[in-house]
Amino acid sequence: MPRFRLLPQVTRLAPIDYRIVLVALAAYFALILNTRLLGHFYDILGGLGDYDLGFAISAPFVLVFASLVVFTPFSFKYLFKPFFIVLILISALAHYGMAKYGIVFDRGMIENVVETNQTEAFSYFSLSATLWFVVTGIVPAIVLLLVPVSYPKTVLHGIAQRFVMIAVPLVMLGGLAGLYFKDYASVGRNNKVLGKEVIPSNYITGTIQYVKRRYLYADMPFHKIGEDARLVKQSGDEKPTLMFLVIGETARAQSVAANGYDRPTSPFTSKIDGLLAFQNVQSCGTATAVSVPCMFSPMDHANYDGEAARHSESLMDVLNRAGVKVLWKDNDEGCKGVCDRIPTIEIAAKDFPEDCALGTCFDEVMLRNLDQEVSDKAQNQLIAFHLMGSHGPTYYKRYPDAQRAFGPDCPRSDIENCTAEELVNTYDNTIRYTDYVVAQLVEKLKTYQDRFNTVLLYVSDHGESLGEGGLYLHGAPYVFAPDEQTHVPMMMWMSQGYQTAQEIEADCLGAAAQNAAFSHDNLFSTVLGAMNVSTALYQQQKDILATCSRPVIETALETGSTTQDALQRN
Known part of the structure; x- marks a missing residue:
């Protein structure tokens, strides 16, 4: 009888449509990496005592829809995985800093991070920090790296799909804004720090502001203006x-x-x-x-x-x-x-x-x-x-x-x-x-x-x-x-x-x-x-009082012109 040897079979995962992966990423950022934000948001609502339940329920959906709108332009084939792997890793570190130390990632904090020396930076690393980073950063990044992703076969098809991926969440956001804009406006205005707790927009915005101030405007010269300014004596009254x-x-x-x-x-x-x-x-x-x-x-x-x-x-x-x-x-x-x-x-x-x-x-x-x-x-x-x-x-x-x-x-x-x-x-x-x-x-x-x-x-x-x-x-x-x-x-x-x-x-x-x-x-x-x-x-033409000064009015009457024309003559 012939002898048969059983060989292990490796089953390859079928490629997953990039849109499904994109939705999963949006949900991960909204519901996992933004737990600090959502927790703070619900603490604020709890302190109010009286709030709309629909408004409370809508918050995670707002984060997911907004993430989809922002993430979709970065979903092209050769950009997709590298971009989001880096974003996940950095966001996991930011998430740990916010949850553990209550850090708010604005421009000032980015400046502190950039200027932190090596010894001080290593003092923040611990077993708990490493485990946190592995679970919330490295593991999701590896999963994204290994999972096969399928993309549109033509450029036009891809553009059309991405247009829909942006349009649909925008419509949903518009609907939620129509229902709860007053609530979001009030909570946001009373608690401005919430805007600095949204991952990844907080540290990205802070980094952009830091770079602009540090490298683009740092050498911008300070200008004196009106160096010829002097007082002119008034006529008549002293x-x-x-x-x-x-x-x-x-x-x-x-x-x-x-x-x-x-x-x-x-x-x-x-x-x-x-x-x-x-x-x-x-x-x-x-x-x-x-x-x-x-x-x-x-x-x-x-x-x-x-x-x-x-x-x-x-x-x-x-x-x-x-x-x-x-x-x-x-x-x-x-x-x-x-x-x-x-x-x-x-x-x-x-x-x-x-x-x-x-x-x-x-x-x-x-x-x-x-x-x-x-x-x-x-x-x-x-x-x-x-x-x-x-x-x-x-x-x-x-x-x-x-x-x-x-x-x-x-x-x-x-x-x-x-x-x-x-x-x-x-x-x-x-x-x-x-x-x-x-x-x-x-x-x-x-x-x-x-x-x-x-x-x-x-x-x-x-x-x-x-x-x-x-x-x-x-x-x-x-x-x-x-x-x-x-x-x-x-x-x-x-x-x-x-x-x-x-x-x-x-x-x-x-x-x-x-x-x-x-x-x-x-x-x-x-x-x-x-x-x-x-x-x-x-500029006399912009001086509200000059238009109605007696000399200007007299010039206008003498020349049959408007006071604005008279201002030009004076």
């Missing part, structure tokens, strides 16, 4: 000018009675004779970090470059160089670089306990110590006030009990659990309180009229969405941002002495406030003109 420049926070024009809102949110400034409310003013950005540096820069919205602004002086430097005594008072989250080289007062809650009961300070604190801060010297002075204003989502912390005019309001930070009525009432209270503070600053200016020609200019940095179109808060990309986030209030008050000294026609300016269109682009030159500072940076 009094110096005192200007209060008030930068509002998160106030939208749609909620200001002086801009046509049907609720009494401007009861205090409406009683001030001569105070003008500008009806059509657009912001430079939809977030403070963009708008404030932009409005204090000679660059306008169309050509604004944030890095250039950060490596350059601001309007405050130009005024200071010209001889204007300047001071910046901040009750918000800093001046974003525009006050770095001038005298600055950052309001501290411990110094004003009567104004800072909720941990942040009510904007009335800006009136404290003003008499000491306004110099007795006969010189032009400008004090900039950076208000807390309507900073959300904790709107209820922005006004004292005595200024709670609209109710019921919503005294909580998770605005997703406010009714629409409560949310609007709370926000409107912040607008009304800002109106009160601005009115108080005007009244304070009136007490200095024996020594100064006084003027106040108020403008908000950006607006706010309160549910219109399903949007909340702010920070939307400007090209897509709704009017609620870009249409901002602006007000101006001038003493009679200031109007006379500057030869301003009040009726003309009142008509411009009602009918003309302005933006943050007008601030730089308007303030220079208001403070009688001459510099090549000054």
Whole structure:
């Protein structure tokens, strides 16, 4: 009989479609490598006590769908395995650091990692760290390396498949956003660290920011501007000018009675004779970090470059160089670089306990110590006030009990659990309180009229969405941002002495406030003109006051031209 030898048979796995592997990877990153994020997210919800169960359930699906959208472009044959093997290994290390040490991987942490010496780096390795890395990093990476993957046979077929792989998750994300955008916006705004816990976007974003700052912008020279700035004597009146420049926070024009809102949110400034409310003013950005540096820069919205602004002086430097005594008072989250080289007062809650009961300070604190801060010297002075204003989502912390005019309001930070009525009432209270503070600053200016020609200019940095179109808060990309986030209030008050000294026609300016269109682009030159500072940076066409100065109006009447044409002739 013939003898048969049994040979072991190795069964090759059938190739797995790359789309199935891609979904598995998205699920692995979302549900395993982001357990720290999901755990923190559910801890936050647990602390709220009252939340939508559907919102809670949706979070892992949002992570999976978002991962698919981001991962799909890297699924081409010769890129797929190398890319995701590296991503898994690095993400496993990041996951361990976050879970074990509570590390947040932002730009600063990436810088620390890069600059850690060898001895210190090895001190983080242990048996538990090695096991963690093997289980969550090496084993999945080996599985991905060994598993056979099948890809589309033609390029066009592959492009079509990947288009679907991106489109379907985007549609699902859009559906979830429609249902729970308010909830995500509120939780995200109140807990910004969540955005820095998303693996792998946290360390990738941090690395990009580190590389940009370390290698692309490190040698970017710092530019002085307006080195020719000087004060020009006013005609007639010898009094110096005192200007209060008030930068509002998160106030939208749609909620200001002086801009046509049907609720009494401007009861205090409406009683001030001569105070003008500008009806059509657009912001430079939809977030403070963009708008404030932009409005204090000679660059306008169309050509604004944030890095250039950060490596350059601001309007405050130009005024200071010209001889204007300047001071910046901040009750918000800093001046974003525009006050770095001038005298600055950052309001501290411990110094004003009567104004800072909720941990942040009510904007009335800006009136404290003003008499000491306004110099007795006969010189032009400008004090900039950076208000807390309507900073959300904790709107209820922005006004004292005595200024709670609209109710019921919503005294909580998770605005997703406010009714629409409560949310609007709370926000409107912040607008009304800002109106009160601005009115108080005007009244304070009136007490200095024996020594100064006084003027106040108020403008908000950006607006706010309160549910219109399903949007909340702010920070939307400007090209897509709704009017609620870009249409901002602006007000101006001038003493009679200031109007006379500057030869301003009040009726003309009142008509411009009602009918003309302005933006943050007008601030730089308007303030220079208001403070009688001459510099090549000054653009008379952008100076709101210059349009209504008596010499310009007379030239327009004589030539039969517009005031803008007259500005060019002058």
